[in-house]
Amino acid sequence: MNFGERLKKLRGEKGYKQITVAEKVGIKNNTLSSYEASKRQPDFDTLKKLANLYDVSIDYIITGNEHSNSPDEMWKEFLDPKTQIFFKDLQNAPEEKINELISFWEFIQERDKKK
Known part of the structure; x- marks a missing residue:
């Protein structure tokens, strides 16, 4: 359903x-x-x-x-139109591209920790 x-x-x-x-x-x-x-x-x-x-x-x-x-905050973030665009594209992405995106995101987080 x-x-x-x-x-x-x-x-x-x-x-x-x-x-x-x-x-x-x-x-x-x-x-x-x-x-x-x-x-x-x-x-x-x-x-x-x-x-x-x-x-x-x-x-x-x-x-x-x-x-x-x-929590409501999680749904509020997840249902944000900007976030939805991101997840909509991810739904049909191949596993290797998803892994690449995760690696890139981890790189950004590490870079921001050093600032």
């Missing part, structure tokens, strides 16, 4: 119509529809509002893991 299907399921469990949820979290109905169809992903603030409304964690909405509760 993907995040859109989980959102739709959670809404159904609460007995809400899309328009009701959209109004409660301050988004347009067609935006919520796009989320539930997995055509778009909510930003951190909207995701937090949805999690609160449905009384679940952000982890559950995104991953389906009921027993995980990562």
Whole structure:
């Protein structure tokens, strides 16, 4: 089950119509529809509002893991548009390029420690 299907399921469990949820979290109905169809992903603030409304964690909405509760700051960082661009490209990258990127990042961290 993907995040859109989980959102739709959670809404159904609460007995809400899309328009009701959209109004409660301050988004347009067609935006919520796009989320539930997995055509778009909510930003951190909207995701937090949805999690609160449905009384679940952000982890559950995104991953389906009921027993995980990562800090909000982690999700805020991960869902930042700049970060998403980075991870989107990494999803389809070959393992050797990912390892090269990790090495480069470690080099930058070491360089910055010396400053």
